[in-house]
Amino acid sequence: MKKIAVIGSGTMGNGIAHAFAQNGFPVSLIDISEEALQKALGTIAKNLDRIVAKGNLTEEQKAHTLRNITTYTSLQEGVQEADLVVEAATENVDLKLKIFRDLSTFAKPEAILASNTSSISITKIASVTERPANVIGMHFMNPVPVMKLVEVIRGYSTSDEVTRQVVEITELLGKIPAEANDYPGFVANRILMPMINEAIYSLFEGVAGVEEIDTIMKLGMAHPMGPLQLADFIGLDVCLSILNVLHEGFGNPKYAPCPLLVNMVQAGHKGVKSGQGFYTWTHGSKELIVADRFKKK
Template sequence: MSLQHIAVIGAGTMGNGIAHVFAQSGFNVKLIDVNAAQLEKALQTISKNLDRQVAKATITEAQKAATLANIITVTDLAAGVQPAQLVIEAATENVDLKLKIFRQLDETAPAGAILATNTSSISITKIAAATKRPAQVIGMHFMNPVPVMKLVEIINGYATDKEVTEKIVSLSQQLGKVPCVVNDYPGFIANRILMPMINEAIYSLYEGVAGVEAIDTVMKLGMAHPMGPLQLADFIGLDVCYSILNVLYEGFGNPKYAPCPLLTNMVTAGYLGAKSGEGFYKYTAGNKDLIVSDRFK
């Protein structure tokens, strides 16, 4: 079966990016969200990102128009998943919400449809168990920003069918992405390695080993990372980092994954990074310079 009709659930940062890359590759995409205003905002974001590509001469105005024409927005999940051959859930990283969505998908999505989740840490096996078709459930973890980042982490649940994995690998390559297949254990590979590094950087700040700029500079210049771990944490969202670390901590039962107390305090206080305006750095509209938060000066 050729996977031509794609449904994407969730019109946030990840969902609109996933819709963008599929539509640009010629797929028919239905972008689904219960919030009509969020869908409108998603289309505006996709249009702006396409404008950047036009400005860089990587696509033409005609290709931009064709990409936008390939996307239909829908507020009703049951209607949106028809006649999808692949459904990609990109809702908030909340296990209860994802389980609810997959129960709905099991009832409403076409019988042969592959059900994928963009989760970065929640068990694929647990999500699949909420359906009567666990062999058709798989993880398809895109990296942010989706139109730019090449990696797709493909996660097999315990019961994922080999043919499903092969189709998703091939599909990722059609999108111009590089697929990496991994198995379903807490954090998979990307976050199992990344989040402890970020947590250790926060511990280094918490224990007074070095300041924000020094920690990030060491990792950028010494380890050739494009972004320091504290800046990256701000970019991801400190609440997201906190949530993923707790998934690792609970999944392995190992205290080395427990979130640093400083991270816990920052999330509790609402300092979530770029999206809240302040984390380890301060973020103001139009300011491209990195300014360390006054709390860490």
Template sequence: MKNITVIGSGTMGNGIAHTFAQHGFEVSLVDIDTGALSNAIQTITNNLDRQVKKGIIDDYVKTTTLDRIKTFTDLQQGAAGADLVIEAATENHEIKLKLFKQLSNICSDDVILASNTSSISITQIAAVTKNPGNVIGMHFMNPVPVMKLVEVIRGYATTNEVTNVIMQLAKTLEKDPVEVNDYPGFVANRILMPMINEAIYTLYEGVAGVEEIDTVMKLGMAHPMGPLQLADFIGLDVCLAILKVLHDGFGNQKYAPCPLLVNMVTAGHRGVKSGSGFYKYTAGSKEHVVADKFIRK
């Protein structure tokens, strides 16, 4: 396996492209937006510069990594010759099904089609393809170049051979793959999202403020960041989408998104990516300034 196509140049897509290229793979990064592709290459360059500054890599590795990444706006051109395609598009059911149906027609039957989805059923995605046995979930964690975990999700039809190939591939990337079965939210988000949702309810009901809730979880539970800051980092729109998948999939009220989360996303407060969420984020600064108090019931 040598040629990797990554679809989607956002936070996860450019992180996946960076990681594969740094480990010697030829990467085609595909996005319909040329501006997004330019931003992705700049982000990868900045992250490589950070690695150089920390002594993790040298300038030669930086240069060769960037040389291995080619960008495309045409899906057919970008997926041509791919041994593996990894979809990292928006966490939207319809978009993913449409993409995989297209990929199934573009790619040869032996190409493995993987999704970086954090919650959407791999079995449903595979069902729209010609070869469901070659469809699998490869859920990386953010930031991809740093985080070691990869959830490898087997759909109902995913073959043992494909699973073994992806497990070994993740190890080649110096990641720690964990095989899980295809149920809503898989493992990571089935556990994480209810915790984040409960933290939002705790704020919504006036039990404590943003900083207080995060401080309790950081100091009391040894979490590296609090659940509200983590929600901002993930993206509040992504959290909401995952909770909807969990709620629809299990039909259990405990997964119902908090009204405060729904209202914040509707109002455009999506976390770090929009500049405001549970915290406000100033350009070029790592400091987090607590946002104005939220209206609670």
């Protein structure tokens, strides 16, 4: 695989494009918004500056990485020469199915079509294409340039050869692939999201406050950040979407989203991306302030 296309220039998309470009792959970064594409390039440049400042990258390597990325607002133009397409659009099943229908037409017949979905069935996504054997999940972790894990998800029809190639290219990125089969939430979110949901229930039921819950899990369980801070970081809307997939897929009430999470998302409190979640995220600062409504009276 020589040419990569990444669909979606948000947090995950620009991170995936960054990882491939820094490792020498020509990347087509695709989004319907030119403004979003320019913002993504700015984010990638800032992240590269941090790596340069740590002495892990030269200015020349930074410039080469940025030259490896070409932006497109046309899906057809962006994917037509790609050997591997990685879809990193919003976690919305209808949107993803539309994209993969289009990819079945626009991408080369031999191209591998991967989705960065965190919970949506790869088998379902593959079913709308004319090449289900070439469809696979590549679930990168956020922040992509830093996190080593890539969850590689085989759909029902994914071929052994496609899996082998995706494992190989994951390793070429300096990351560690871990294979999983296609069941709701795969492995990472099937385990993580119920924990986050239980932490939200603990807050909802008045067991403890935001800081107390996060402190207990950080200090008692050696987690790098507490589950409520992590939920803000992932995006409360994304957490809700994944829990809904788990609940629908397994039909088990233990996956039902906490009413507090539902209300927060409906109110537009989505965590870091909106500036308000379980914490208030001040612009340009890493300081976390517990949202007023959750502070002890």
